[in-house]
Amino acid sequence: MKRNLILIVLSVLMVALLLVGCCQPNTPTESQNADSTAAQNGETTEAQTEAQTGAPEGPIDLEALYEAGLAKINESQSEQPLVLLEETDPGFLNELFPGIADIDMAQSKFMLSPVTNGPVEVDFVEVKNAEDVQKVIDVFQARVDELSDDPTYPDNAEAWKNNSHITSRGNLVILAVLTDYYGEVPAEFILD
Numbered sequence: 241m242k243r244n245l246i247l248i249v250l251s252v253l254m255v256a257l258l259l260v261g262c263c264q265p266n267t268p269t270e271s272q273n274a275d276s277t278a279a280q281n282g283e284t285t286e287a288q289t290e291a292q293t294g295a296p297e298g299p300i301d302l303e304a305l306y307e308a309g310l311a312k313i314n315e316s317q318s319e320q321p322l323v324l325l326e327e328t329d330p331g332f333l334n335e336l337f338p339g340i341a342d343i344d345m346a347q348s349k350f351m352l353s354p355v356t357n358g359p360v361e362v363d364f365v366e367v368k369n370a371e372d373v374q375k376v377i378d379v380f381q382a383r384v385d386e387l388s389d390d391p392t393y394p395d396n397a398e399a400w401k402n403n404s405h406i407t408s409r410g411n412l413v414i415l416a417v418l419t420d421y422y423g424e425v426p427a428e429f430i431l432d
Contacts, residue, residue, distance in 0.1 A: 300412055302349040302364045309362065309416075309428035316423050324351035324362065337363075339379045344368045346411065357387055359399030360422065362429055363415040373408050380406045380415040407431040 314321040327333055327350045334341040336352075349364040365376045388401035404417040409431035416429035 300347070300366055302347060302366070305364065305428055306349060306351060306362060309426045312426035312428065313418070313422050317421070320421075322360065322418075322422055323354060324360065325354055326350065327352050337379050337383055339375070339382075340365075343372050343375050343379070357390070357393075357396065359387070359396045359403060359417050359419050361415065361417050364412065366412045368411070370411055373411060373413055376413040377406055377408060380413065383415070384417070405430055 310322060310324075327336075330341055333350055336350075343365070344367060346366045346368045347364075348366070351362045353360040363380065367373055367376060384400055384404045384406065388397050388404075390397045390400075399419050400417060403419065403425070404415065405425050406413065406415050407430050408414070412431065414429055414431055416425045418425050
């Protein structure tokens, strides 16, 4: 009885999440419009330039970088698009990433799985000081190590172990992990 109730509640939550995603307008952002216009004119977009050269032309637009990578993932996976939830609460983020609150960040974006510790996540941290890049890498690696060793969900642990990528360029560090269902991590999320 209890198990059936849990399944019903989870089903209702999944339907609610899908409806919320479906009801939001699918209007492109200004950066997406600019990228689309640039692509139509045969020009290189800012995200492509950054991915190719390793150096941003100006401030790093984490939202544009995330949206470009997400678009690549969802292009190849039309049946069930990737849904991640942004987490902004510093206290909760420090629970998930112990030590992250001690790092002086210029900006960050944490996109987490709707399922706690699910192996689908993309996190961006741009630090103010280059000396802090290794600290962020260490914090991200500690998260990967912890979730790779979780005996409760062995399939999730295996995905965290085999599909996690931590890369950096300049003062930006990205942790990206995707299950095999979503394919390879796109180039937008790998900075090496």
